[in-house]
Amino acid sequence: MTVKTIKTTPYSDQKPGTSGLRKRVSVFRQPNYVENFIQSIFDSLEGVEGRTLVIGGDGRFYNDVAIQKAIRIAAANGFGRALVGRGGLLSTPAASHLIRHNRALGGLVLSASHNPGGPEGDFGIKYNVGNGGPAPEKITEAVFARSQAIDSYKTLDTPDIDLHSLGAQQVGAMVVEVVDPVADYAALMQTLFDFDAIRGLFASGFRMTFDAMHAVTGPYAHAIFEDLLGAPRGTVVNGVPSPTFNDGHPDPNLVYCKEMHDLLMTPEGPDFGAASDGDGDRNLIIGRNRFVTPSDSLAILAANAHLAPGYKDGIAGIARSMPTSAAADRVAEKLGVELHETPTGWKFFGNLLDAGRVTICGEESAGTGSNHVREKDGLWAVLLWLNILAVRRQGVDEIVRDHWRTYGRNYYTRHDYEEVETEVANRLVEDLRARLPALPGSVFEDDMQVAYADDFAYHDPVDGSSSARQGIRIGFVDGSRIVLRLSGTGTVGATLRLYLERYEAADGRHDLDTQLALGSLVEIAETLAGIRARTGRDAPSVIT
Ligand code: G16
Numbered sequence: 081m082t083v084k085t086i087k088t089t090p091y092s093d094q095k096p097g098t099s100g101l102r103k104r105v106s107v108f109r110q111p112n113y114v115e116n117f118i119q120s121i122f123d124s125l126e127g128v129e130g131r132t133l134v135i136g137g138d139g140r141f142y143n144d145v146a147i148q149k150a151i152r153i154a155a156a157n158g159f160g161r162a163l164v165g166r167g168g169l170l171s172t173p174a175a176s177h178l179i180r181h182n183r184a185l186g187g188l189v190l191s192a193s194h195n196p197g198g199p200e201g202d203f204g205i206k207y208n209v210g211n212g213g214p215a216p217e218k219i220t221e222a223v224f225a226r227s228q229a230i231d232s233y234k235t236l237d238t239p240d241i242d243l244h245s246l247g248a249q250q251v252g253a254m255v256v257e258v259v260d261p262v263a264d265y266a267a268l269m270q271t272l273f274d275f276d277a278i279r280g281l282f283a284s285g286f287r288m289t290f291d292a293m294h295a296v297t298g299p300y301a302h303a304i305f306e307d308l309l310g311a312p313r314g315t316v317v318n319g320v321p322s323p324t325f326n327d328g329h330p331d332p333n334l335v336y337c338k339e340m341h342d343l344l345m346t347p348e349g350p351d352f353g354a355a356s357d358g359d360g361d362r363n364l365i366i367g368r369n370r371f372v373t374p375s376d377s378l379a380i381l382a383a384n385a386h387l388a389p390g391y392k393d394g395i396a397g398i399a400r401s402m403p404t405s406a407a408a409d410r411v412a413e414k415l416g417v418e419l420h421e422t423p424t425g426w427k428f429f430g431n432l433l434d435a436g437r438v439t440i441c442g443e444e445s446a447g448t449g450s451n452h453v454r455e456k457d458g459l460w461a462v463l464l465w466l467n468i469l470a471v472r473r474q475g476v477d478e479i480v481r482d483h484w485r486t487y488g489r490n491y492y493t494r495h496d497y498e499e500v501e502t503e504v505a506n507r508l509v510e511d512l513r514a515r516l517p518a519l520p521g522s523v524f525e526d527d528m529q530v531a532y533a534d535d536f537a538y539h540d541p542v543d544g545s546s547s548a549r550q551g552i553r554i555g556f557v558d559g560s561r562i563v564l565r566l567s568g569t570g571t572v573g574a575t576l577r578l579y580l581e582r583y584e585a586a587d588g589r590h591d592l593d594t595q596l597a598l599g600s601l602v603e604i605a606e607t608l609a610g611i612r613a614r615t616g617r618d619a620p621s622v623i624t
Pocket residue numbers: 098099192193194361362401424425426427443445447566567568569570577
């Protein structure tokens with residue numbers, strides 16, 4: 081089969097963000113846009129000849145088209161084998177596992193995560209390396225540099241492959257294996273968790289609702305919760321993946337899962353509610369009368385992980401992204417294990433996990449995971465919660481309160497201002513940055529005194545690399561924090577994220593309303609950054 085070399089010209093906007101390249105579908109549909117980016121990835125890798133590539137996505141609109149292009153370009157570039165999820169589906173954590181399990185060179189994960197889908201929605205392409213994790217910055221920078229100089233890509237003149245039949249098909253010299261997206265992942269979960277104990281929990285009448293949000297986790301959740309763990313049919317709702325997510329927004333937060341949240345707050349509601357996002361790496365955890373913030377969930381999972389077989393010997397350490405609350409730090413201290421604070425982006429956990437320095441990682445953005453893969457993993461978090469509930473035989477609320485009694489409570493919220501004019505957002509951040517050196521020592525309302533003010537810089541202790549300007553931190557003497565940064569995943573204008581945190585000691589008040597508890601910090605943030613004044617908004621677009 082003759083490899084075709086097609087002439088092309090660069091697009092200036094192919095710079096990967098927090099998690100790969102995410103844009104409107106209309107951007108990806110421009111001539112050669114997908115081809116340029118995938119060829120730029122392959123040009124930035126060494127030794128693709130004969131190697132295995134994993135390809136899968138969250139099933140969103142354009143997934144099928146992009147997969148066929150990716151397969152032809154991979155074959156033309158010399159890959160020996162491509163593993164593709166049936167129907168083009170692979171959750172992000174399942175793709176990570178397949179890469180590791182098959183010693184693949186890497187994988188293409190096609191997803192825009194929790195962003196809406198459909199022709200007017202978003203699409204994304206991310207490259208994961210051989211450890212199963214998102215490519216580190218040195219690779220994403222090389223890909224961007226290559227995309228700015230690209231003048232041709234390689235492809236083949238072959239028909240589309242049948243994505244729905246399991247088994248091997250030939251594309252040029254490359255073998256394409258269409259695999260069951262669930263099987264290997266479900267097998268991995270059974271090595272980590274006590275499925276008998278969880279089966280017993282469901283058999284005792286424990287009721288759960290899992291919202292797959294018409295996204296990729298539907299088939300995984302039906303197979304694991306209902307088929308393997310014996311939860312009654314109907315436990316999983318919205319379990320059939322749809323290219324438009326049924327016109328929904330597959331973001332498992334209190335805005336888009338409000339109905340489930342409200343149900344959990346009633347006496348008739350189930351014992352446990354959970355959800356996952358478009359590509360299956362995020363999670364939402366709600367117990368009866370208790371929403372668990374992602375930061376608290378990370379701390380509680382880390383403190384109780386030893387109750388699950390996969391972590392029975394304890395954990396090596398915990399890593400959290402900088403804006404995530406410090407609740408996990410207290411657990412690490414008590415366990416006597418390492419705690420690492422990294423920039424936002426799962427890719428920063430990879431080296432720490434590979435080096436065995438940490439076992440559990442988490443982010444405020446609803447992501448938790450462990451060293452079993454190199455991505456955050458929504459179903460893993462739900463299963464670890466179920467395993468803990470099965471062993472402790474307590475409700476979620478009881479476990480959360482018990483945790484606060486032991487470690488204290490980190491009140492925490494995030495205020496997002498979406499689709500802000502990019503220039504306004506950039507100027508706001510720059511102006512605040514300029515004020516940082518003068519802030520330490522300043523006293524604001526309620527006697528809040530600034531202890532430090534900086535722009536977070538990370539020095540990776542494993543490979544020595546540095547990443548500067550990762551978010552503004554203003555810390556107060558009582559341990560409270562204001563963090564401000566620009567999102568790296570939005571696709572329209574800029575998204576400003578304001579993170580607020582206040583610590584209340586173990587013997588302190590744990591029953592305050594979160595927004596009220598953080599009210600004075602919100603006002604201090606407004607005094608310092610003027611978000612409402614400068615953007616003209618009177619409230620955040622989303623509060624989580
Ligand atoms: C991605 C990254 C996460 C990050 C999140 C939000 O998640 O993998 O590490 O925390 O985006 O990033 P930002 O605050 O820059 O928008 P996902 O689930 O969208 O792939």
